[in-house]
Structure formats: C-alpha cells, structure tokens
Amino acid sequence: MALRNSLDLSKTSVEKDDIYSIPIDAFFKSAFSVDCVIFGYHEKELKVLLIQRGTDPFEDFWALPGDLVYPYEDLDAAAARVLNDLTTLHEIPMRQVHAFGKVDRHPLGRVITVAYLALVEVQDIAPLASNWAKDAKWHSIKRIPKLAFDHKQILQDCHKALKEIIVSEPIWTTVLPKKFTLTQFQEMFETILQREFDKGNFRKKINGVKFLKQLDEAQTNVRHRPSALFKFDPKIFKAYKEKGFVFEF
Amino acid sequence: MALRNSLDLSKTSVEKDDIYSIPIDAFFKSAFSVDCVIFGYHEKELKVLLIQRGTDPFEDFWALPGDLVYPYEDLDAAAARVLNDLTTLHEIPMRQVHAFGKVDRHPLGRVITVAYLALVEVQDIAPLASNWAKDAKWHSIKRIPKLAFDHKQILQDCHKALKEIIVSEPIWTTVLPKKFTLTQFQEMFETILQREFDKGNFRKKINGVKFLKQLDEAQTNVRHRPSALFKFDPKIFKAYKEKGFVFEF
DNA sequence: TCAAAAGTGTTATAGGTACACCCATGT
DNA sequence: ACATGGGTGTACCTATAACACTTTTGA
Numbered sequence: 001m002a003l004r005n006s007l008d009l010s011k012t013s014v015e016k017d018d019i020y021s022i023p024i025d026a027f028f029k030s031a032f033s034v035d036c037v038i039f040g041y042h043e044k045e046l047k048v049l050l051i052q053r054g055t056d057p058f059e060d061f062w063a064l065p066g067d068l069v070y071p072y073e074d075l076d077a078a079a080a081r082v083l084n085d086l087t088t089l090h091e092i093p094m095r096q097v098h099a100f101g102k103v104d105r106h107p108l109g110r111v112i113t114v115a116y117l118a119l120v121e122v123q124d125i126a127p128l129a130s131n132w133a134k135d136a137k138w139h140s141i142k143r144i145p146k147l148a149f150d151h152k153q154i155l156q157d158c159h160k161a162l163k164e165i166i167v168s169e170p171i172w173t174t175v176l177p178k179k180f181t182l183t184q185f186q187e188m189f190e191t192i193l194q195r196e197f198d199k200g201n202f203r204k205k206i207n208g209v210k211f212l213k214q215l216d217e218a219q220t221n222v223r224h225r226p227s228a229l230f231k232f233d234p235k236i237f238k239a240y241k242e243k244g245f246v247f248e249f
Numbered sequence: 250m251a252l253r254n255s256l257d258l259s260k261t262s263v264e265k266d267d268i269y270s271i272p273i274d275a276f277f278k279s280a281f282s283v284d285c286v287i288f289g290y291h292e293k294e295l296k297v298l299l300i301q302r303g304t305d306p307f308e309d310f311w312a313l314p315g316d317l318v319y320p321y322e323d324l325d326a327a328a329a330r331v332l333n334d335l336t337t338l339h340e341i342p343m344r345q346v347h348a349f350g351k352v353d354r355h356p357l358g359r360v361i362t363v364a365y366l367a368l369v370e371v372q373d374i375a376p377l378a379s380n381w382a383k384d385a386k387w388h389s390i391k392r393i394p395k396l397a398f399d400h401k402q403i404l405q406d407c408h409k410a411l412k413e414i415i416v417s418e419p420i421w422t423t424v425l426p427k428k429f430t431l432t433q434f435q436e437m438f439e440t441i442l443q444r445e446f447d448k449g450n451f452r453k454k455i456n457g458v459k460f461l462k463q464l465d466e467a468q469t470n471v472r473h474r475p476s477a478l479f480k481f482d483p484k485i486f487k488a489y490k491e492k493g494f495v496f497e498f
Numbered sequence: 499t500c501a502a503a504a505g506t507g508t509t510a511t512a513g514g515t516a517c518a519c520c521c522a523t524g525t
Numbered sequence: 526a527c528a529t530g531g532g533t534g535t536a537c538c539t540a541t542a543a544c545a546c547t548t549t550t551g552a
Contacts, residue, residue, distance in 0.1 A: 030279065030280060030281060030318075030320065031279060032279060032281060032350070032361050069279075069350070069361075071279065071359055072352055073352065074350060074351050074352055075348060075349075075350025075351075075361065076350070096347060096348060098345060099324060099345060099348040099363045100324075101281070101318070101323060101324025101325070101363070102323050102324070103321055103322065103323055110320055112281050112318075112324065112361075112363075114348045114350070114361075181531085182531085182532090183530075183531075198514095198515070198516070198517085199530095199531085199532085200515095200516090200517085200532080200533070200534085201514070201515065201516085203532075203533085204513095204514090219523095219531095221523095221524085222523070222524080222529090222530080222531095223523065223524040223525065223528080223529065223530090224522075224523055224524075224528080224529040224530040224531065225521060225522035225523055225529080225530065225531045225532075226522070226523065226531080227530080227531055227532090228531085228532090430504090431504090431505090432503075432504080447541095447542065447543070447544085448503095448504085448505085449505080449506070449507085449542095449543090449544085450541070450542065450543085452504095452505075452506090453540095453541090468504095468550095470550095470551085471502090471503080471504095471550070471551080472501080472502070472503090472550065472551040472552065473501080473502040473503040473504070473549075473550055473551075474502080474503060474504045474505080474548060474549035474550050475503095475504080475549075475550065476503080476504060476505090477504085477505090499552105500551105500552090501550105501551095501552090502549105502550090502551095503548100503549095503550090504547100504548075504549075504550095505546105505547080505548070505549095506545105506546080506547075506548090507544100507545085507546075507547095508543100508544085508545080508546095509542100509543090509544090509545105510541100510542090510543090511540100511541085511542085511543105512539105512540085512541075512542095513538100513539085513540075513541090514537100514538085514539075514540085515536105515537085515538080515539095516535105516536095516537085516538105517534100517535085517536090517537100518533100518534085518535085518536105519532105519533085519534080519535100520531100520532085520533075520534095521530105521531075521532070521533095522529100522530095522531075522532100523528105523529085523530095523531100524527105524528095524529095525526105525527090525528090
C-alpha cells in the first residue's frame with residue numbers, strides 16, 4: 001500500500017489489515033501541529049509571511065510558519081506562539097480555519113495540522129529567522145513560490161476564509177492606523193476582497209454604521225482637501241455583532 | 250498545576266518547565282478523534298443523533314458519536330466511518346466544522362477532536378448501539394441532555410455552522426424526497442434557520458433559481474389543491490455555486 | 499359548499515447603482 | 526489656476542415585505 005511507505009510507524013506493532021485490534025498506544029503515536037497564515041496589509045497590497053525551512057523535510061522550501069503543539073499547550077496558544085516567535089506582535093487573535101488530516105501529508109509521520117490566520121500591518125513585523133527557519137519574508141499574494149507540504153492548499157483555503165471573516169469581524173483594526181480616513185478604509189476592503197466599490201455608495205454604508213465614529217480632526221499637509229478622520233468604537237461594535245452584523249458589500 | 254493532574258503523560262520524561270527540551274517522541278503521545286454532529290430532519294423538527302456512552306470516561310452520559318482516528322485513516326474518512334457505524338447511510342458527505350484542542354478536554358490524555366456535521370433524514374437511521382455505545386437515539390435540538398466532554402460547545406458550534414452551510418450547499422437534498430413540494434422546501438429552511446418566511450415572497454425567490462426544476466407531475470390524494478413537484482438539478486447548481494451563489498433569505 | 503393548502507398579484511417602501519458635481523488644499 | 530483626492534446629491538431601478546386574493550382538490 002502506497003501510504004505505508006510514506007509513513008514510519010514501525011515502532012508500533014500495528015498491522016494495517018487488523019485495524020480493530022490496534023492497541024490504544026498506537027493512537028498516541030501521532031502529533032498535531034499548527035500552521036499560521038499571517039496576512040500582511042500595506043498600501044493596497046496583501047502579503048503573506050513565509051519562512052524558508054532550515055531542516056528536513058522540505059529543507060530550503062518556502063512554507064507557512066508552523067510548529068508542533070506542545071503537550072501542555074492549547075491549540076490556540078500554539079498558534080499565538082508561532083506568531084510571537086516571528087513577530088513583535090502580541091494580543092493579535094489568530095482565527096482557526098480548518099484541520100488538514102490526510103494520512104500522507106507529512107513525510108515523517110502522522111501529523112494533523114490545524115490552520116490559523118491573522119491579519120497584521122506589514123511594518124509591524126521583525127522577520128528574524130528562528131531556529132527552524134533560515135529566513136522569513138513577506139510575499140505578495142500574487143506571487144507565491146512553490147510551498148512545502150500541502151501548504152499551497154492551506155494558503156488558498158485561508159485566503160478564502162479571510163474574505164469571509166473580514167466582513168463580520170473587525171480584524172482589520174490591526175491594519176489601519178488608530179485614526180484613519182474612509183479612503184484608507186475602502187482601499188483596505190477593496191484589496192482584501194479583490195473588488196472595487198463606488199466611493200459615494202461605500203460612504204453611504206459607512207454613515208449608517210455607528211461603530212465608525214468621525215473625529216473632530218482632519219488630515220494635515222496633504223495637497224488636496226483634507227480628509228476627516230474616523231476611529232473604531234469596539235463597545236458599539238459589540239452590540240452590532242450580537243445582532244449578527246456583517247458588511248453587505 | 251491543575252492541568253498536570255488531569256493528564257496522564259507519566260510514560261514520558263517530560264517536565265513542564267523545560268518545554269524546549271521535550272524529546273520529539275513526547276509529541277507523538279497525543280491522539281486525535283472526530284466527533285460527528287449528525288443532524289436529522291423530519292416533519293418540521295430538527296434532531297441530533299446522540300449515543301449513550303458504554304465506557305469510561307463519562308460512562309452512561311449522552312455524547313456525540315465519535316472515535317479516535319486510525320493511524321492509516323484520513324480525517325474525513327474517520328468521520329464517514331462513524332456515520333456508517335451508526336446508520337445505514339453511505340455517500341453522505343460530512344463537513345468539517347472546527348478543531349477543539351484544549352489541553353484538559355479529555356480526562357485520559359491529550360486528545361484533539363475535529364468536529365464534523367451532516368444532515369440526514371431521520372427515518373434513514375438504524376440506531377443500533379455499537380461496541381462503544383450502550384444506546385443511540387435522536388434528540389430534539391430543543392431538548393438536549395447534559396453531554397460528555399466539551400460536547401455541548403461542539404454541538405452549539407455545529408448548529409451555528411449548519412445554518413451557514415445550508416444556504417450555500419445543497420446538503421438538504423438528503424432530507425427531502427427526490428420530488429418535493431415548495432412547501433416542504435420552505436418548511437425545511439424555516440425549521441433549520443429558525444425563522445419564518447412569507448409564502449409568496451419565498452416562491453418568488455425560488456422561481457428565480459434555475460436548479461430547482463418544476464416537474465410535469467403533481468401530488469395526488471391530498472384533500473386540497475395538489476402541489477406541483479420539484480426536483481434538484483445538480484448540474485445546474487454547479488454553475489450557480491461557481492458564481493458564489495447563496496440563498497439570501 | 500366547505501376546509502385546506504396551492505398559487506398569484508399588488509402595492510409601498512427601502513436600498514442599491516451609476517453617475518455628476520462641488521469642495522478644500524498645496525504647489 | 527490647476528491637480529488631487531475629499532465629499533455630497535440625485536435619479537433610476539430593483540428587491541423586499543406585507544397583504545389580499547383566486548384556484549383546485551377531497552370530503
């Protein structure tokens with residue numbers, strides 16, 4: 001059987017055909033990992049943080065940052081740790097997207113991985129290579145190199161999930177300045193959702209939404225009419241979310 | 250540490266505080282399971298198939314049907330197997346919803362579980378207790394007993410996911426007869442989405458949707474005006490799905 | 499002829515789309 | 526004065542919601 005060759009479970013006495021007599025210990029011969037799709041946004045460009053692997057398997061390949069989950073570590077905490085190892089960011093929530101569990105997805109053994117995503121400001125990142133990575137770089141979503149494992153699929157699924165999450169959860173707050181213009185707001189959505197909006201109509205929708213509050217300030221030093229600045233009000237948003245609010249673009 | 254007491258990893262030499270020196274084998278001391286939320290629909294009622302546990306932990310508690318994933322088994326295949334063990338159904342796709350990975354969620358060791366859901370016709374089920382279950386019964390979604398593990402949370406998340414999936418994927422085909430009336434169709438959505446629709450407006454939406462085809466047949470032996478019968482056309486639906494179709498109720 | 503559910507039509511309103519146009523600023 | 530992006534208004538069109546009404550059957 002093909003799968004047999006790509007797995008090393010030789011330390012157990014498990015025989016494939018006698019599946020109902022597998023000793024309980026055999027089940028505890030597997031591991032789980034998390035893989036993080038860290039999206040970065042900056043000036044109308046969507047990027048992903050990739051690492052270049054420093055060890056086998058797939059040495060030198062670009063891959064999503066990820067790691068095995070420690071025995072005493074919650075799944076969510078493991079994802080947060082990976083983000084912290086690569087960046088200076090804390091308190092950025094990672095969202096779980098999907099578990100990938102094909103038998104042969106990892107050449108060294110049975111490893112199920114759980115994919116997480118986050119959206120951050122590109123400039124916030126300090127891409128220092130950790131011990132399992134030679135290098136770490138932002139890649140435009142439009143030019144992704146060949147990736148290790150099944151990471152191409154994972155990235156694709158997470159990109160789709162990002163588009164769904166962004167309209168209902170304010171994960172975009174990490175990507176805009178505290179005080180932002182409506183144009184910045186619109187461009188961010190246009191980039192991530194990969195479509196364009198009419199300026200006037202977009203603004204009408206924003207005006208109907210109380211959690212985006214216009215400030216008494218304006219831009220300065222711009223060579224055009226200064227824009228009003230807006231801020232996000234998390235308390236008011238909370239009430240919206242409870243009613244099932246989503247941006248209906 | 251509280252977690253320490255609820256886990257049994259004594260076979261490894263791992264010390265909590267020295268997490269970076271954990272031997273690779275320690276990671277392969279964990280297991281994964283699948284838990285299946287099998288929703289059943291019948292005559293305006295939504296139910297869930299629960300089993301009564303026959304073994305510790307949580308013996309005699311009601312729980313979601315689930316099992317450990319076999320070493321050579323894909324995650325999706327494990328979910329399908331659980332469904333097959335409890336029912337006579339094949340070819341019913343299970344949809345992955347979420348992975349639950351809290352350290353202490355399983356009293357016997359580190360077990361991450363991946364939740365799946367399916368929607369089936371209640372009558373199709375043959376609730377025979379398998380070796381790990383004393384009993385298996387349909388429970389109305391409105392009256393759910395105390396559940397084992399974190400299954401209450403899992404059920405809740407899956408119920409929410411069902412509402413989201415039902416409007417974009419035709420998982421409801423398993424629940425309606427091959428030839429169905431628009432009233433049956435409407436009642437099914439009303440039950441699952443827990444809201445009501447105006448008959449006339451609902452039908453207007455259906456008429457705009459080409460993958461629901463009216464047949465040249467009608468009901469017989471009903472003591473009221475016979476309803477036209479409709480069928481689902483998977484080929485036409487495929488084109489709709491590619492354009493991102495969802496029912497906007 | 500009545501009950502019951504099928505099926506259609508009407509209207510008022512809300513919301514979306516596609517524009518055109520004016521405004522404030524720095525150079 | 527003009528280039529640049531900010532900001533507003535309008536007119537058209539379509540979608541939606543609420544409702545009343547007609548139709549077809551079995552009993």
